[in-house]
């Protein structure tokens with residue numbers, strides 16, 4: 001939510017190109033609205049996230065971030081640029097289509113609770129009502145390929161929740177464990193038991209991930225600790241798996257607490273919903289991409305992503321069909337993952353994203 005300069009540039013670019021309306025539903029969120037010259041019709045939206053990450057850039061590029069400790073390590077500068085490009089193309093083509101296109105520039109994708117929920121709450125899916133929404137994300141490709149759109153139907157990114165677990169026991173001297181309630185031992189059992197949720201409680205035909213990322217407790221080798229802390233993240237595609245994991249975390253914490261004489265407090269933070277790709281919208285995207293970029297730039301992938309995206313909320317909170325896909329963005333000398341300080345993309349990806357997505361939006365409005 002700190003994209004002050006970025007959102008000002010977006011606003012000024014949208015105004016220059018002749019949008020019908022430029023709105024700021026959030027302090028750093030911007031929406032452009034463009035009505036086609038051929039009359040009324042459906043309204044299609046495309047969303048770009050615009051935020052950077054608290055990473056010190058190490059790419060050595062001549063256009064490296066000039067803000068110390070802040071880098072576009074998730075490629076959202078490319079998403080912003082591509083959506084501005086799509087907006088400019090469609091402004092110039094406005095006489096050729098009916099209906100409305102909404103360009104949604106969303107802050108804070110990478111920092112929970114995310115900007116999407118706030119944008120929806122601020123009304124970006126209404127006035128005019130959005131009938132369908134698209135989004136894309138750049139991805140450093142395995143083989144250096146640039147511009148290929150990776151499509152998938154159904155659940156595409158996972159829902160995510162965070163856990164902070166406090167184990168409250170009773171401290172004591174290391175030589176007299178019977179007078180204490182050891183929070184470290186309870187936490188040890190807790191870690192092992194929480195791992196069983198995925199293996200013993202989640203339907204094997206469904207899927208979930210449970211990762212404990214931090215644990216801490218204790219202050220000296222001969223003191224029994226009365227306090228321990230564990231923090232974890234869980235991810236899943238379905239509501240059923242999510243419900244199972246959330247219930248089991250409570251049940252296990254209650255049980256281990258009782259068994260070890262500790263009070264275990266669980267704080268759950270709801271993260272992002274799972275992104276569901278509407279099959280009909282993916283078909284439209286395929287037709288548009290094939291027509292504009294050629295069949296070789298359109299690929300169906302066989303597995304979804306285990307990561308999470310708050311693009312999901314535009315559909316989840318409003319019932320609007322949506323589709324989100326990854327565009328191959330090449331890579332630098334060595335391929336590194338998103339969020340890495342050395343993450344480099346090929347800028348060639350911009351023209352594929354602009355041309356491909358402009359055509360996808362037009363294809364949607366024409367059908």
Ligand SMILES: [Zn+2]
Nearest residue numbers: 074110338339
């Ligand atoms: Zn990211």
Ligand SMILES: [Zn+2]
Nearest residue numbers: 074076109137
């Ligand atoms: Zn991202």
